[in-house]
Amino acid sequence: MKKPQLPYILTRSSNNRHGTLTEKPWLVPLIIAATFTVVLLTTTKFLFNKRSLTNHFLCSLSSAYVTPEITEYTTTPTQLLAILHYATSRTVPQQSYDEIRLSFDVLQSIAPCNFLVFGLGHDSLMWASLNPGGTTLFLEEDPKWLHKIIQRVPTLRAHLVKYPTKLSEANKLLSTYKKEEDCMPPNARLEGNKQCKLALSTLPEEVYKKEWDVIMIDAPKGYFAEAPGRMGAIYTAAVMSRGRTRAGVTHVFLHDVDRKVEKAFANEFLCKKYLVKGAGRLWHFAIPPAPAASRFVENNSSFC
Ligand SMILES: C[S@@+](CC[C@H](N)C(=O)[O-])C[C@H]1O[C@@H](n2cnc3c(N)ncnc32)[C@H](O)[C@@H]1O
Secondary structure (H helix, E strand, O other): OOOOOOOHHHOOOOOOOOOOOOOOOOHHHHHHHHHHHHHHHHHHHHHHHHHHHHHHHHHHHOOOOOOHHHOOOOOOHHHHHHHHHHHHOOOOOOOOHHHHHHHHHHHHHHOOOEEEEEOOOOOHHHHHHOOOOOEEEEEEOOHHHHHHHHHHOOOOEEEEOOOOOOHHHHHHHHHHHHHOHHHOOOOOOOOOOOOOOOOOOOOOHHHHHOOOOEEEEOOOOOOOOOOOOOHHHHHHHHHHHHOOOOOOOEEEEEEOOOOHHHHHHHHHHHOHHHEEEEEOOEEEEEEOOOOHHHHHOOOOOOOO
16 A cells, blocks of 8 residues: 655655654754744734724623723713714714814813813814813803704703904904003903903903913804994904913914905904914914013004
C-alpha cells in the first residue's frame, strides 16, 4: 500500500532541494510563531465580531448601551426629548443648516456655558440641547407664544420681557443715542438705566447677574413698524459683551442681517472688526471685553 503523503514541509520529495525540518531546525520556531499569529488573529476577529453582535443585541433591548469610545458623554433628558421632538415634528427651526452650524460649532467648543437666547421658537429645544449641562435662558416678548412653547417643553427656562422701543423709532434712536450720556461708555449699563432707551433695563435679575458666553438674537419681532425691533437686544448684547470679566470673548449671533435695522445696529454696536463669520442671514461676532481703561475713560465716542 502506498504510504500516505505527508504535508510538504514534513517530507522530502525527490526534487525538494530545500530540505526537511531536521535539516532546517530554525523552521520550527518560525512555524510556531506563524501558527500563533494566525490563531491570535482569528480569535480576535471572532471576539470582535461577537462583541459587535452582542452590542447589536443589547442595543435592540435597551438604549443604555454606550460604546467605549463615547463613555465620557452623558445624554441629558433635554437631548433625548429633542431627538423625539425633531424626529416626529414637521415643524423645523427657521434658521438654515449653515446658519445653525455656526452656533453649533461654537457651542460644541465651549459648552457647558451660559447661553442667552432672545426669542422662543421651534429652535428652542435644539438650543437647550446643544448646551448640555449649561444654562440656556430664553427671553420672549409674546405671553401667548411663551405659554404655548413652555406647555410643549416645560423644561425650557424662559422669561417674559418687555421692549421699550418700536421698529419705527430705529433711525431716530441710532442718530440720537450718543447725545444721551447714559447710553455711552463709560456710563453704558443695563439694569435700571431708564435714561438710555436702547438699554433693556427691566430684565429679570438673573439676566444681569450671569455673564453670558453666547448670545443669540433672533427676536423680538422686527418686520413691521409697531414691532419692538431688535435695537435694544443688540445694544444690550454689546453692553454685556463689553462688561465681561471672565476670560475669553462673548459670542454674539444675530439673525436677519439682511434687514436694514439689524445691519445698521450691528455695525454700530457689535462692530465689523469683531465679525468672525457669516452664513445666510446670520452674523457671528466674537466680542472681547472692553479694555478696562476705555470702560472708565470719559467721552468714548463709539462702541467700536
Ligand atoms: C423670528 S422668530 C424666531 C423664530 C425661531 N428662530 C424659530 O426657528 O422658530 C422671533 C419671534 O417671533 C415670534 N414667533 C415665532 N414663531 C411664532 C409663531 N408660530 N406664532 C407666534 N409667534 C411666533 C416669537 O415672539 C419669537 O420670539
